[in-house]
Amino acid sequence: xxxxxxxxxxxxxxxxxxxxxxxxxxxxxxxxxxxxxxxxxxxxxxxxxxxxxxxxxxxxxxxxxxxxxxxxxxxxxxxxxxxxxxxxxxxxxxxxxxxxxxxxxxxxxxxxxxxxxxxxxxxxxxxxxxxxxxxxxxxxxxxxxxxxxxxxxxxxxxxxxxxxxxxxxxxxxxxxxxxxxxxxxxxxxxxxxxxxxxxxxxxxxxxxxxxxxxxxxxxxxxxxxxxxxxxxxxxxxxxxxxx
Amino acid sequence: xxxxxxxxxxxxxxxxxxxxxxxxxxxxxxxxxxxxxxxxxxxxxxxxxxxxxxxxxxxxxxxxxxxxxxxxxxxxxxxxxxxxxxxxxxxxxxxxxxxxxxxxxxxxxxxxxxxxxxxxxxxxxxxxxxxxxxxxxxxxxxxxxxxxxxxxxxxxxxxxxxxxxxxxxxxxxxxxxxxxxxxxxxxxxxxxxxxxxxxxxxxxxxxxxxxxxxxxxxxxxxxxxxxxxxxxxxxxxxxxxxxxxxxxxxxxxxxxxxxxxxxxxxxxxxxxxxxxxxxxxxxxxxxxx
Numbered sequence: 001x002x003x004x005x006x007x008x009x010x011x012x013x014x015x016x017x018x019x020x021x022x023x024x025x026x027x028x029x030x031x032x033x034x035x036x037x038x039x040x041x042x043x044x045x046x047x048x049x050x051x052x053x054x055x056x057x058x059x060x061x062x063x064x065x066x067x068x069x070x071x072x073x074x075x076x077x078x079x080x081x082x083x084x085x086x087x088x089x090x091x092x093x094x095x096x097x098x099x100x101x102x103x104x105x106x107x108x109x110x111x112x113x114x115x116x117x118x119x120x121x122x123x124x125x126x127x128x129x130x131x132x133x134x135x136x137x138x139x140x141x142x143x144x145x146x147x148x149x150x151x152x153x154x155x156x157x158x159x160x161x162x163x164x165x166x167x168x169x170x171x172x173x174x175x176x177x178x179x180x181x182x183x184x185x186x187x188x189x190x191x192x193x194x195x196x197x198x199x200x201x202x203x204x205x206x207x208x209x210x211x212x213x214x215x216x217x218x219x220x221x222x223x224x225x226x227x228x229x230x231x232x233x234x235x236x237x238x239x240x241x242x243x
Numbered sequence: 244x245x246x247x248x249x250x251x252x253x254x255x256x257x258x259x260x261x262x263x264x265x266x267x268x269x270x271x272x273x274x275x276x277x278x279x280x281x282x283x284x285x286x287x288x289x290x291x292x293x294x295x296x297x298x299x300x301x302x303x304x305x306x307x308x309x310x311x312x313x314x315x316x317x318x319x320x321x322x323x324x325x326x327x328x329x330x331x332x333x334x335x336x337x338x339x340x341x342x343x344x345x346x347x348x349x350x351x352x353x354x355x356x357x358x359x360x361x362x363x364x365x366x367x368x369x370x371x372x373x374x375x376x377x378x379x380x381x382x383x384x385x386x387x388x389x390x391x392x393x394x395x396x397x398x399x400x401x402x403x404x405x406x407x408x409x410x411x412x413x414x415x416x417x418x419x420x421x422x423x424x425x426x427x428x429x430x431x432x433x434x435x436x437x438x439x440x441x442x443x444x445x446x447x448x449x450x451x452x453x454x455x456x457x458x459x460x461x462x463x464x465x466x467x468x469x470x471x472x473x474x475x476x477x478x479x480x481x482x483x484x485x486x487x488x489x490x491x492x493x494x495x496x497x498x499x500x501x502x503x504x505x506x507x508x509x510x511x512x513x514x515x516x517x518x519x520x521x522x523x524x525x526x527x528x529x530x531x532x
Binding site: 050 | 428
Protein backbone atom coordinates (compact mmCIF):
# COMPACT_ATOMS: atom_id res chain seq x y z
CA UNK A 1 0.00 0.00 0.00
CA UNK A 2 1.15 3.53 -0.68
CA UNK A 3 1.36 5.96 2.20
CA UNK A 4 -0.12 8.72 0.10
CA UNK A 5 -1.61 8.99 -3.37
CA UNK A 6 -2.67 12.27 -4.93
CA UNK A 7 -4.54 12.23 -8.24
CA UNK A 8 -5.43 15.12 -10.50
CA UNK A 9 -5.23 17.89 -7.92
CA UNK A 10 -6.45 21.29 -9.10
CA UNK A 11 -6.03 23.89 -6.40
CA UNK A 12 -6.97 27.56 -6.51
CA UNK A 13 -6.20 30.59 -4.40
CA UNK A 14 -9.26 32.68 -5.03
CA UNK A 15 -9.45 32.83 -8.82
CA UNK A 16 -5.86 31.93 -9.58
CA UNK A 17 -5.36 28.37 -10.64
CA UNK A 18 -2.18 27.19 -8.85
CA UNK A 19 -2.03 23.40 -9.25
CA UNK A 20 -2.82 21.75 -12.58
CA UNK A 21 -3.67 18.05 -12.37
CA UNK A 22 -0.90 17.32 -9.89
CA UNK A 23 -0.46 13.64 -9.09
CA UNK A 24 2.12 11.99 -6.88
CA UNK A 25 2.65 8.89 -4.80
CA UNK A 26 4.62 8.45 -1.60
CA UNK A 27 5.56 4.79 -1.26
CA UNK A 28 5.56 3.32 2.21
CA UNK A 29 8.93 3.30 3.95
CA UNK A 30 10.57 5.48 1.29
CA UNK A 31 11.65 9.10 1.03
CA UNK A 32 9.99 11.00 -1.79
CA UNK A 33 11.24 14.46 -2.63
CA UNK A 34 9.25 17.14 -4.40
CA UNK A 35 11.51 19.65 -6.13
CA UNK A 36 10.91 22.81 -8.07
CA UNK A 37 11.89 26.43 -8.23
CA UNK A 38 10.34 29.20 -6.18
CA UNK A 39 6.66 29.60 -6.95
CA UNK A 40 6.36 26.24 -8.71
CA UNK A 41 3.54 25.22 -6.35
CA UNK A 42 5.40 22.97 -3.89
CA UNK A 43 3.96 24.48 -0.72
CA UNK A 44 0.49 24.63 -2.26
CA UNK A 45 0.76 20.93 -3.09
CA UNK A 46 1.60 20.11 0.54
CA UNK A 47 -1.20 22.35 1.80
CA UNK A 48 -3.62 20.52 -0.49
CA UNK A 49 -2.44 17.17 0.87
CA UNK A 50 -2.88 18.01 4.57
CA UNK A 51 -6.24 19.76 4.25
CA UNK A 52 -5.13 23.38 4.70
CA UNK A 53 -5.99 24.38 1.12
CA UNK A 54 -8.28 21.64 -0.19
CA UNK A 55 -8.13 21.06 -3.94
CA UNK A 56 -11.15 22.03 -6.02
CA UNK A 57 -10.94 18.75 -7.92
CA UNK A 58 -8.88 15.61 -7.54
CA UNK A 59 -8.39 13.09 -4.80
CA UNK A 60 -6.01 12.56 -1.90
CA UNK A 61 -5.75 9.08 -0.40
CA UNK A 62 -3.69 8.60 2.76
CA UNK A 63 -3.14 5.06 4.05
CA UNK A 64 -6.07 3.89 1.99
CA UNK A 65 -8.52 6.57 3.19
CA UNK A 66 -9.95 9.29 1.01
CA UNK A 67 -8.89 12.42 2.92
CA UNK A 68 -9.61 15.01 0.22
CA UNK A 69 -12.28 16.75 2.33
CA UNK A 70 -10.74 16.01 5.73
CA UNK A 71 -10.02 18.89 8.12
CA UNK A 72 -6.30 19.31 8.89
CA UNK A 73 -6.65 17.82 12.38
CA UNK A 74 -8.31 14.70 10.98
CA UNK A 75 -5.50 14.22 8.47
CA UNK A 76 -2.98 14.59 11.30
CA UNK A 77 -4.91 12.07 13.39
CA UNK A 78 -4.28 9.43 10.69
CA UNK A 79 -0.59 9.76 11.50
CA UNK A 80 0.57 12.56 9.24
CA UNK A 81 3.25 14.82 10.75
CA UNK A 82 3.68 18.17 9.03
CA UNK A 83 6.66 20.49 9.40
CA UNK A 84 5.46 23.74 7.81
CA UNK A 85 7.47 26.18 5.75
CA UNK A 86 9.18 28.72 7.97
CA UNK A 87 8.90 26.26 10.88
CA UNK A 88 5.98 28.11 12.50
CA UNK A 89 7.20 27.66 16.05
CA UNK A 90 4.87 29.25 18.61
CA UNK A 91 7.05 32.22 19.60
CA UNK A 92 5.19 32.97 22.83
CA UNK A 93 5.50 29.42 24.19
CA UNK A 94 8.52 27.75 25.73
CA UNK A 95 10.13 24.73 24.05
CA UNK A 96 8.40 22.51 26.60
CA UNK A 97 5.02 24.13 25.86
CA UNK A 98 5.54 23.90 22.09
CA UNK A 99 5.90 20.16 22.59
CA UNK A 100 2.59 19.96 24.47
CA UNK A 101 0.53 21.29 21.58
CA UNK A 102 0.45 18.25 19.22
CA UNK A 103 -1.97 15.40 19.54
CA UNK A 104 0.04 12.51 21.02
CA UNK A 105 -0.69 9.31 19.18
CA UNK A 106 0.72 6.19 20.81
CA UNK A 107 4.13 5.10 19.56
CA UNK A 108 7.87 5.26 20.05
CA UNK A 109 8.15 9.03 20.20
CA UNK A 110 7.66 10.72 23.55
CA UNK A 111 8.86 14.03 24.96
CA UNK A 112 11.63 12.14 26.79
CA UNK A 113 12.85 10.52 23.56
CA UNK A 114 12.69 13.85 21.72
CA UNK A 115 14.96 15.39 24.36
CA UNK A 116 17.30 12.41 24.00
CA UNK A 117 17.54 12.77 20.23
CA UNK A 118 17.68 16.58 20.32
CA UNK A 119 19.73 17.37 23.45
CA UNK A 120 19.84 21.03 22.45
CA UNK A 121 16.07 21.23 22.93
CA UNK A 122 16.39 19.72 26.39
CA UNK A 123 18.89 22.43 27.32
CA UNK A 124 16.57 25.14 26.06
CA UNK A 125 13.30 23.71 27.32
CA UNK A 126 12.47 26.81 29.35
CA UNK A 127 13.31 29.24 26.53
CA UNK A 128 10.59 30.73 24.41
CA UNK A 129 10.28 29.88 20.73
CA UNK A 130 11.30 33.37 19.68
CA UNK A 131 14.60 33.05 21.55
CA UNK A 132 15.75 29.99 19.58
CA UNK A 133 18.19 30.02 16.66
CA UNK A 134 16.98 28.94 13.22
CA UNK A 135 18.51 25.49 13.64
CA UNK A 136 16.95 25.03 17.06
CA UNK A 137 13.57 26.11 15.69
CA UNK A 138 13.86 23.55 12.89
CA UNK A 139 14.68 20.81 15.43
CA UNK A 140 11.69 21.90 17.48
CA UNK A 141 9.39 21.89 14.45
CA UNK A 142 10.50 18.36 13.55
CA UNK A 143 10.28 17.19 17.17
CA UNK A 144 6.78 18.62 17.44
CA UNK A 145 5.67 16.66 14.38
CA UNK A 146 7.33 13.48 15.66
CA UNK A 147 5.30 13.56 18.88
CA UNK A 148 2.28 12.70 16.74
CA UNK A 149 4.12 9.43 16.03
CA UNK A 150 3.52 9.91 12.33
CA UNK A 151 3.53 7.11 9.79
CA UNK A 152 4.02 9.77 7.13
CA UNK A 153 6.21 12.83 7.74
CA UNK A 154 5.80 15.82 5.42
CA UNK A 155 8.49 18.52 5.52
CA UNK A 156 8.36 21.87 3.71
CA UNK A 157 11.87 23.23 3.07
CA UNK A 158 13.46 22.24 6.35
CA UNK A 159 16.87 23.57 5.25
CA UNK A 160 15.59 27.06 4.50
CA UNK A 161 17.73 29.77 6.05
CA UNK A 162 20.01 27.39 7.95
CA UNK A 163 23.81 27.30 8.04
CA UNK A 164 25.33 24.49 5.90
CA UNK A 165 26.47 22.45 8.90
CA UNK A 166 22.99 22.54 10.40
CA UNK A 167 21.52 21.62 7.02
CA UNK A 168 23.60 18.41 7.10
CA UNK A 169 22.19 17.60 10.54
CA UNK A 170 18.64 18.17 9.36
CA UNK A 171 19.08 15.92 6.33
CA UNK A 172 20.67 13.23 8.48
CA UNK A 173 17.66 13.31 10.80
CA UNK A 174 15.22 13.13 7.88
CA UNK A 175 17.14 10.19 6.36
CA UNK A 176 16.98 8.50 9.77
CA UNK A 177 13.18 8.56 9.72
CA UNK A 178 13.18 5.95 6.96
CA UNK A 179 14.94 3.49 9.27
CA UNK A 180 12.19 4.19 11.79
CA UNK A 181 9.80 2.82 9.19
CA UNK A 182 8.32 6.22 8.40
CA UNK A 183 7.38 7.37 4.92
CA UNK A 184 8.68 10.85 4.11
CA UNK A 185 7.59 13.54 1.67
CA UNK A 186 10.28 16.20 1.46
CA UNK A 187 9.90 19.53 -0.32
CA UNK A 188 13.24 21.24 -0.87
CA UNK A 189 15.14 23.93 -2.71
CA UNK A 190 18.40 22.16 -1.89
CA UNK A 191 18.20 19.84 -4.89
CA UNK A 192 21.46 17.92 -4.56
CA UNK A 193 21.17 17.07 -0.91
CA UNK A 194 17.53 16.05 -1.24
CA UNK A 195 18.38 13.70 -4.08
CA UNK A 196 21.16 12.19 -1.97
CA UNK A 197 18.72 10.95 0.66
CA UNK A 198 15.59 10.45 -1.46
CA UNK A 199 14.39 7.27 -3.16
CA UNK A 200 11.81 8.85 -5.45
CA UNK A 201 11.56 12.32 -6.91
CA UNK A 202 9.02 14.65 -8.51
CA UNK A 203 9.67 17.97 -10.16
CA UNK A 204 7.03 20.70 -10.29
CA UNK A 205 7.01 23.54 -12.77
CA UNK A 206 4.29 26.19 -12.94
CA UNK A 207 1.98 24.04 -10.87
CA UNK A 208 2.34 20.87 -12.92
CA UNK A 209 4.42 17.72 -12.51
CA UNK A 210 7.15 17.64 -15.18
CA UNK A 211 9.22 14.75 -13.80
CA UNK A 212 8.28 11.64 -11.90
CA UNK A 213 10.76 8.86 -11.30
CA UNK A 214 13.54 7.64 -9.07
CA UNK A 215 15.92 10.02 -7.37
CA UNK A 216 18.91 8.18 -8.85
CA UNK A 217 17.63 8.68 -12.38
CA UNK A 218 17.10 12.40 -11.77
CA UNK A 219 20.57 12.75 -10.26
CA UNK A 220 22.00 11.56 -13.59
CA UNK A 221 20.13 14.26 -15.50
CA UNK A 222 22.65 17.06 -15.02
CA UNK A 223 20.84 19.48 -17.34
CA UNK A 224 17.59 19.22 -15.45
CA UNK A 225 19.31 19.58 -12.11
CA UNK A 226 21.15 22.64 -13.32
CA UNK A 227 17.86 24.16 -14.43
CA UNK A 228 16.30 23.35 -11.07
CA UNK A 229 19.13 24.64 -8.96
CA UNK A 230 19.48 27.62 -11.24
CA UNK A 231 23.27 27.22 -11.36
CA UNK A 232 26.12 24.76 -11.67
CA UNK A 233 27.09 22.53 -8.80
CA UNK A 234 29.87 24.89 -7.78
CA UNK A 235 27.66 27.95 -7.90
CA UNK A 236 25.05 26.09 -5.93
CA UNK A 237 27.58 25.34 -3.18
CA UNK A 238 28.43 29.04 -3.15
CA UNK A 239 24.74 30.01 -2.97
CA UNK A 240 24.33 27.81 0.01
CA UNK A 241 27.12 29.54 1.87
CA UNK A 242 25.66 32.94 1.07
CA UNK A 243 22.31 31.87 2.45
CA UNK B 244 -11.03 62.64 53.98
CA UNK B 245 -9.05 59.45 54.48
CA UNK B 246 -12.29 57.53 54.69
CA UNK B 247 -13.59 59.12 51.55
CA UNK B 248 -10.36 58.30 49.76
CA UNK B 249 -10.44 54.71 50.98
CA UNK B 250 -14.07 54.42 49.96
CA UNK B 251 -13.31 55.53 46.44
CA UNK B 252 -10.22 53.36 46.17
CA UNK B 253 -12.19 50.26 47.17
CA UNK B 254 -14.95 51.30 44.79
CA UNK B 255 -12.41 51.68 42.03
CA UNK B 256 -10.86 48.30 42.80
CA UNK B 257 -14.24 46.59 42.74
CA UNK B 258 -15.34 48.18 39.51
CA UNK B 259 -11.89 47.37 38.13
CA UNK B 260 -12.33 43.74 39.19
CA UNK B 261 -15.56 43.60 37.17
CA UNK B 262 -13.87 45.17 34.16
CA UNK B 263 -11.16 42.51 34.51
CA UNK B 264 -13.61 39.58 34.55
CA UNK B 265 -15.54 40.97 31.59
CA UNK B 266 -12.44 41.96 29.64
CA UNK B 267 -10.63 38.64 30.18
CA UNK B 268 -13.60 36.77 28.72
CA UNK B 269 -13.83 39.18 25.79
CA UNK B 270 -10.09 38.90 25.28
CA UNK B 271 -10.08 35.09 25.23
CA UNK B 272 -12.78 35.06 22.57
CA UNK B 273 -11.23 37.86 20.53
CA UNK B 274 -7.76 36.28 20.62
CA UNK B 275 -8.72 32.78 19.53
CA UNK B 276 -11.79 33.38 17.38
CA UNK B 277 -11.36 36.94 16.17
CA UNK B 278 -14.88 37.75 17.34
CA UNK B 279 -15.71 40.95 19.20
CA UNK B 280 -18.50 39.71 21.41
CA UNK B 281 -20.99 42.54 21.85
CA UNK B 282 -23.37 40.13 23.58
CA UNK B 283 -20.99 39.74 26.53
CA UNK B 284 -22.99 42.17 28.69
CA UNK B 285 -26.16 40.22 27.92
CA UNK B 286 -24.55 37.02 29.20
CA UNK B 287 -23.48 38.89 32.32
CA UNK B 288 -27.04 40.02 33.08
CA UNK B 289 -28.37 36.56 32.36
CA UNK B 290 -25.92 35.14 34.91
CA UNK B 291 -27.32 37.47 37.55
CA UNK B 292 -30.95 36.66 36.72
CA UNK B 293 -30.41 32.92 36.65
CA UNK B 294 -28.69 33.14 40.04
CA UNK B 295 -31.63 35.19 41.33
CA UNK B 296 -34.12 32.54 40.19
CA UNK B 297 -32.09 29.65 41.54
CA UNK B 298 -31.23 31.18 44.89
CA UNK B 299 -34.45 30.21 46.73
CA UNK B 300 -33.80 26.57 45.81
CA UNK B 301 -30.07 26.10 46.09
CA UNK B 302 -28.99 29.12 48.14
CA UNK B 303 -26.45 31.80 47.44
CA UNK B 304 -23.43 29.52 47.18
CA UNK B 305 -25.13 27.05 44.87
CA UNK B 306 -26.30 29.87 42.63
CA UNK B 307 -22.84 31.44 42.60
CA UNK B 308 -21.38 28.19 41.26
CA UNK B 309 -24.17 26.93 39.02
CA UNK B 310 -25.48 30.08 37.30
CA UNK B 311 -22.18 30.84 35.47
CA UNK B 312 -22.05 27.21 34.30
CA UNK B 313 -25.57 27.44 32.85
CA UNK B 314 -24.74 30.71 31.10
CA UNK B 315 -21.60 29.09 29.67
CA UNK B 316 -23.70 26.21 28.32
CA UNK B 317 -26.00 28.71 26.61
CA UNK B 318 -22.95 30.49 25.21
CA UNK B 319 -21.67 27.17 23.90
CA UNK B 320 -24.99 26.50 22.15
CA UNK B 321 -25.00 29.91 20.48
CA UNK B 322 -21.37 29.47 19.43
CA UNK B 323 -22.01 26.04 17.90
CA UNK B 324 -25.19 27.04 16.09
CA UNK B 325 -24.43 30.59 14.95
CA UNK B 326 -21.17 32.30 15.80
CA UNK B 327 -18.85 29.60 14.49
CA UNK B 328 -20.31 29.95 11.01
CA UNK B 329 -18.75 33.39 10.79
CA UNK B 330 -15.18 32.45 11.77
CA UNK B 331 -12.67 33.43 9.16
CA UNK B 332 -15.01 35.92 7.50
CA UNK B 333 -14.91 39.68 7.64
CA UNK B 334 -15.08 40.58 11.39
CA UNK B 335 -18.02 42.84 10.55
CA UNK B 336 -20.30 39.79 10.22
CA UNK B 337 -19.62 38.45 13.70
CA UNK B 338 -19.86 41.97 15.07
CA UNK B 339 -23.35 42.37 13.59
CA UNK B 340 -24.39 38.94 14.85
CA UNK B 341 -23.22 39.48 18.44
CA UNK B 342 -24.70 42.98 18.37
CA UNK B 343 -28.05 41.42 17.46
CA UNK B 344 -27.61 38.71 20.09
CA UNK B 345 -27.02 41.44 22.68
CA UNK B 346 -30.46 42.91 21.95
CA UNK B 347 -32.08 39.50 21.96
CA UNK B 348 -30.54 38.54 25.30
CA UNK B 349 -31.50 41.83 26.88
CA UNK B 350 -35.09 41.71 25.67
CA UNK B 351 -35.30 38.08 26.71
CA UNK B 352 -34.36 38.97 30.29
CA UNK B 353 -36.77 41.91 30.22
CA UNK B 354 -39.55 39.65 28.96
CA UNK B 355 -38.96 36.93 31.58
CA UNK B 356 -37.99 38.93 34.66
CA UNK B 357 -39.39 42.40 33.91
CA UNK B 358 -37.73 45.76 33.44
CA UNK B 359 -37.73 46.80 37.09
CA UNK B 360 -34.74 46.21 39.33
CA UNK B 361 -34.86 43.03 41.41
CA UNK B 362 -33.15 42.60 44.78
CA UNK B 363 -30.56 39.86 45.08
CA UNK B 364 -29.80 39.10 48.72
CA UNK B 365 -26.41 37.95 49.85
CA UNK B 366 -25.80 36.04 53.12
CA UNK B 367 -26.16 38.31 56.18
CA UNK B 368 -22.54 37.97 57.29
CA UNK B 369 -21.35 39.18 53.88
CA UNK B 370 -23.72 42.16 53.95
CA UNK B 371 -22.30 43.39 57.26
CA UNK B 372 -19.68 46.16 57.40
CA UNK B 373 -16.13 45.10 58.20
CA UNK B 374 -15.86 47.39 61.28
CA UNK B 375 -17.24 50.59 62.78
CA UNK B 376 -14.39 52.62 61.36
CA UNK B 377 -14.69 51.01 57.94
CA UNK B 378 -18.50 51.08 57.98
CA UNK B 379 -18.58 51.78 54.26
CA UNK B 380 -16.78 48.58 53.32
CA UNK B 381 -18.96 45.50 53.60
CA UNK B 382 -17.56 41.99 53.68
CA UNK B 383 -19.31 41.45 50.39
CA UNK B 384 -17.02 43.95 48.69
CA UNK B 385 -13.95 42.08 49.92
CA UNK B 386 -15.60 38.82 48.95
CA UNK B 387 -16.16 40.02 45.37
CA UNK B 388 -12.53 41.02 45.01
CA UNK B 389 -11.43 37.66 46.45
CA UNK B 390 -13.64 35.67 44.06
CA UNK B 391 -12.39 37.67 41.09
CA UNK B 392 -8.79 37.11 42.23
CA UNK B 393 -9.39 33.36 42.51
CA UNK B 394 -11.07 33.21 39.10
CA UNK B 395 -8.30 35.21 37.43
CA UNK B 396 -5.58 33.18 39.17
CA UNK B 397 -7.30 29.97 38.16
CA UNK B 398 -7.59 31.10 34.56
CA UNK B 399 -3.89 31.95 34.36
CA UNK B 400 -2.88 28.63 35.94
CA UNK B 401 -5.16 26.82 33.49
CA UNK B 402 -3.62 28.58 30.51
CA UNK B 403 -0.09 27.93 31.70
CA UNK B 404 -0.23 24.36 32.94
CA UNK B 405 -2.97 22.41 31.16
CA UNK B 406 -2.60 21.06 27.65
CA UNK B 407 -5.82 22.74 26.54
CA UNK B 408 -4.60 26.03 28.02
CA UNK B 409 -1.28 25.76 26.19
CA UNK B 410 -3.14 25.05 22.94
CA UNK B 411 -5.35 28.09 23.44
CA UNK B 412 -2.26 30.26 23.85
CA UNK B 413 -0.63 28.67 20.81
CA UNK B 414 -3.80 29.19 18.76
CA UNK B 415 -3.88 32.87 19.63
CA UNK B 416 -0.85 33.40 17.38
CA UNK B 417 -1.10 30.56 14.86
CA UNK B 418 -4.30 28.55 14.76
CA UNK B 419 -3.43 26.92 11.44
CA UNK B 420 -0.30 25.27 12.85
CA UNK B 421 -2.27 24.10 15.88
CA UNK B 422 -4.71 22.39 13.50
CA UNK B 423 -2.05 20.54 11.46
CA UNK B 424 -0.65 19.21 14.74
CA UNK B 425 -3.84 17.21 15.17
CA UNK B 426 -5.90 19.55 17.34
CA UNK B 427 -9.58 20.05 16.52
CA UNK B 428 -9.53 23.83 16.53
CA UNK B 429 -13.33 24.06 16.17
CA UNK B 430 -13.64 22.27 19.50
CA UNK B 431 -10.88 24.37 21.02
CA UNK B 432 -12.65 27.57 20.01
CA UNK B 433 -15.97 26.34 21.39
CA UNK B 434 -14.37 25.42 24.71
CA UNK B 435 -12.61 28.77 24.85
CA UNK B 436 -15.82 30.63 24.02
CA UNK B 437 -17.66 28.87 26.84
CA UNK B 438 -14.82 29.74 29.21
CA UNK B 439 -15.11 33.42 28.32
CA UNK B 440 -18.90 33.36 28.81
CA UNK B 441 -18.44 31.57 32.15
CA UNK B 442 -16.40 34.55 33.35
CA UNK B 443 -19.17 36.92 32.20
CA UNK B 444 -21.78 34.87 34.06
CA UNK B 445 -19.67 34.87 37.21
CA UNK B 446 -19.29 38.65 36.98
CA UNK B 447 -23.07 38.87 36.62
CA UNK B 448 -23.78 36.89 39.79
CA UNK B 449 -21.25 38.91 41.78
CA UNK B 450 -22.57 42.23 40.46
CA UNK B 451 -26.15 41.28 41.38
CA UNK B 452 -25.21 41.20 45.04
CA UNK B 453 -23.91 44.74 44.88
CA UNK B 454 -26.16 46.52 42.40
CA UNK B 455 -29.76 45.72 41.66
CA UNK B 456 -30.63 43.40 38.80
CA UNK B 457 -31.69 45.22 35.65
CA UNK B 458 -31.74 43.80 32.10
CA UNK B 459 -29.15 46.28 30.81
CA UNK B 460 -26.75 45.95 33.74
CA UNK B 461 -23.99 44.72 31.44
CA UNK B 462 -24.09 47.77 29.19
CA UNK B 463 -22.19 50.04 31.54
CA UNK B 464 -19.44 47.42 31.86
CA UNK B 465 -19.02 46.55 28.20
CA UNK B 466 -17.36 49.68 26.80
CA UNK B 467 -14.91 50.07 29.72
CA UNK B 468 -13.99 46.40 29.24
CA UNK B 469 -13.07 47.06 25.63
CA UNK B 470 -11.06 50.05 26.84
CA UNK B 471 -9.29 47.78 29.36
CA UNK B 472 -8.28 45.40 26.54
CA UNK B 473 -6.97 48.24 24.38
CA UNK B 474 -5.10 49.91 27.26
CA UNK B 475 -3.52 46.59 28.29
CA UNK B 476 -2.70 45.54 24.75
CA UNK B 477 -4.77 43.28 22.48
CA UNK B 478 -3.55 39.68 22.70
CA UNK B 479 -2.06 39.99 26.17
CA UNK B 480 -4.14 38.61 29.04
CA UNK B 481 -1.84 40.08 31.75
CA UNK B 482 -2.28 43.36 29.89
CA UNK B 483 -6.06 43.01 30.10
CA UNK B 484 -5.75 42.40 33.85
CA UNK B 485 -3.57 45.46 34.29
CA UNK B 486 -5.76 47.61 32.04
CA UNK B 487 -8.95 46.68 33.90
CA UNK B 488 -7.53 47.46 37.32
CA UNK B 489 -5.95 50.68 36.09
CA UNK B 490 -9.05 52.22 34.56
CA UNK B 491 -11.20 51.00 37.48
CA UNK B 492 -8.95 52.67 40.03
CA UNK B 493 -8.62 55.79 37.92
CA UNK B 494 -12.37 56.27 37.59
CA UNK B 495 -12.77 55.55 41.33
CA UNK B 496 -10.23 58.22 42.25
CA UNK B 497 -11.51 60.78 39.79
CA UNK B 498 -15.00 60.38 41.27
CA UNK B 499 -13.58 61.82 44.47
CA UNK B 500 -12.22 64.99 42.92
CA UNK B 501 -14.36 65.56 39.87
CA UNK B 502 -17.35 63.20 39.82
CA UNK B 503 -18.67 64.25 36.42
CA UNK B 504 -15.37 63.25 34.76
CA UNK B 505 -15.37 59.70 36.17
CA UNK B 506 -16.68 58.17 32.96
CA UNK B 507 -14.54 60.29 30.68
CA UNK B 508 -11.24 59.55 32.40
CA UNK B 509 -10.99 56.01 31.07
CA UNK B 510 -11.19 57.30 27.51
CA UNK B 511 -8.55 59.90 28.31
CA UNK B 512 -6.31 57.10 29.57
CA UNK B 513 -6.98 55.12 26.42
CA UNK B 514 -6.13 58.10 24.24
CA UNK B 515 -2.85 58.71 26.09
CA UNK B 516 -1.85 55.05 25.92
CA UNK B 517 -2.66 54.87 22.21
CA UNK B 518 -0.63 58.01 21.54
CA UNK B 519 2.43 56.91 23.49
CA UNK B 520 2.26 53.15 22.97
CA UNK B 521 -0.18 52.11 20.28
CA UNK B 522 0.16 48.40 21.11
CA UNK B 523 -1.08 48.96 24.65
CA UNK B 524 0.85 48.61 27.89
CA UNK B 525 1.80 44.92 27.54
CA UNK B 526 0.83 44.49 23.90
CA UNK B 527 4.32 43.67 22.72
CA UNK B 528 4.60 40.50 24.77
CA UNK B 529 2.70 37.44 23.70
CA UNK B 530 -0.04 36.01 25.84
CA UNK B 531 1.23 35.42 29.38
CA UNK B 532 4.49 36.86 28.08
